[in-house]
Amino acid sequence: MTQSVVVQVGQCGNQVGCRFWDLALREHAHVNKKGLYDEALSSFFRNVDSRKCDGEAHFVGGRIQHLKARAVLVDMEEGVVNEILHGPLREMFDSTQLLTDVSGSGNNWAVGHMTYGSAYREQIVDKLRKAAEHCDCLQCFFLIHSMGGGTGSGLGTKVLSLLEEEFPEVCRIVTSIYPSAEDDVVTSPYNSILAMRELTEHADCVLPVENQSLVDIVKKIKHISDSGKPGTVIRRESAVISGQGGLIGAEKPFDAMNNIVANLLLNITSSARFEGSLNMDLNEIAMNLVPFPRLHYLVPSLTPLYTLADVSVPSRRLKPSLPFVSWNQEGWKTGLCSVPPVGHSHSLLALANNTCVKTTFMELRERFTKLYRKKAHLHHYLHVEGMEQSHFSEALSSLSSLIEEYQQLDATKGRFMPDAPRLRIAR
Known part of the structure; x- marks a missing residue:
């Protein structure tokens, strides 16, 4: 069984x-009724009690004792990490996995990438190596970060380059939370564009998640739940809702949104953790879905996000009606896992590598240009040691080149394929 390490950087990444x-613990507790430490658990957790290597791992209240998460937590503000260390997950982590500071990056990519990236380089590498040494067969690093803030975008992409440098053969899958147009961080367009260049150069796959999309999804589900109509009560264990977060109860403001992203990662790895009629190796994602190395931005789609408490949804069947370019007619990879997410009878995750992401990138470039044209807030970045104005122009050039590559592929669509829906789900 292979293992993966999750690297969480910044406030959003750690949330x-x-x-x-x-x-993940709830999912394994639901499947692993006897609380045995098995291969499925070993994919994301390690057993730190040598007496229990082949015996019981002891689930307690949905938790499992004697386990440590295969994770590295990094943040230049200690608030979120401290909350984790004082919360119900506190026994899952120890000091060798944590790296924090107190001042933060001031929403400045340069501070995160250059100042903290240089100051904490050796400590970050040491913690990554220790996490890797605990793995018998390390297959993948999952990096979780946001694009708008300073630590997530700056230090997050610095960690990504260190992963490539230290573990060049290990797959790097990045989940990036993109800011909305109304983001309250005025410099988020700068941070995002500077981070984009690093993602394009150093990641194997990037799963872009728009913050505004998460907001819209949660609002829509909450509207359904609050409508009071018969049959609109959402089952407590649905993907958007969990035991401690969600739309009702003592949840934190962003728990429902974060649950969607967390379930996305759980779905990606379910076939690698549990038995199924058609398992899929994580390395196959990049192998099958990334024909051009720079165009590795995969659009994730997940359904269902919730299940109504008194409605039984019939089994679905996927009708393969995707149009493919002439030179890649077999660009379709399927994995079938026998274990659905907790609270659901079934689940479908689709990762699509197509040109629709260029719209998001073009909007991001437009927001960047509005600031950069006036040189607004630029001095905050240029005061950071090692930061030059050329970093901005090079990052903008990299993004424009990426958009152009997508546009060139778009131009061939009319010659090779008709317009058609990407997915059609039939009952």
Whole structure:
């Protein structure tokens, strides 16, 4: 059985990571009724009690004792990490996995990438190596971060380059939370564009998640739940709702949104953790879905996000009606896992590598240009040692080149394929 290490960077990355570990434990507790430490658990957890290597791992209240998460937690503000260390997940981590500071990156990519990246380089590498040494067969690093803030975008992409440098043969899958147009961080377009260049150069796959999309999804589900109509009560264990976060109860403001991202990662890895009629190796994602190395931005789609408490949804069948380019007619990879997410009878995750992401990138470039044209807030970046104005122009050039590559592929669509829906689900 292979193992993966989750690297959480910044406030957003650690908040999503917290939901991931909580839901992962609940998922394994639901399947592993006897609490045995098995190969499925070993994919994301290690047993630190040598007396229990082949015996019981002891689930307690949905938790499992004697386990440590295969994770590295990094943040230049200690608030979120401290919350984790004082919360119900506190026994899942120890000091060798944590790296924090107190001042933060001031929403400045340069501070995160250059100042903290240089100051903490050796400590970050040491913690990554220790996490890797605990793995018998390390297959993948999952990096979780946001694009708008300073630590997530700056230090997050620095960690990504260190992963490539130290573990060049290990797959790097990045989940990036992109800021909305109304983001309250005025410099988020700068941070995002500077981070984009690093993602394009150093990641194997990037799963872009728009913050505004998460907001819209949660609002829509909450509207359904609050409508009071018969048959609109959402089952408590649905993907958006968990035991401690969600739309009702003592949840935190972003728990429901973070649960969606956490469930996305759980779905990606379910076939690698549990038995199924058609298992899929994580390395196959990049092998099958990334024909051009720079165009590795995969659009994730997940359904269902919730299940109504008094409605039984019939089994679905996927009708393969995707149009493919002439030179890649077999660009379709399927994995079938026998274990659905907790609270659901079934689940479908689709990762699509197509040109629709260029719209998001073009909007991001437009927001960047509005700031950069006036040189607004630029001095905050240029005061950081090692930061030059050329970093901005090079990052903008990299993004424009990426958009152009997508546009060139778009131009061939009319010659090779008709317009058609990407997915059609039939009952």
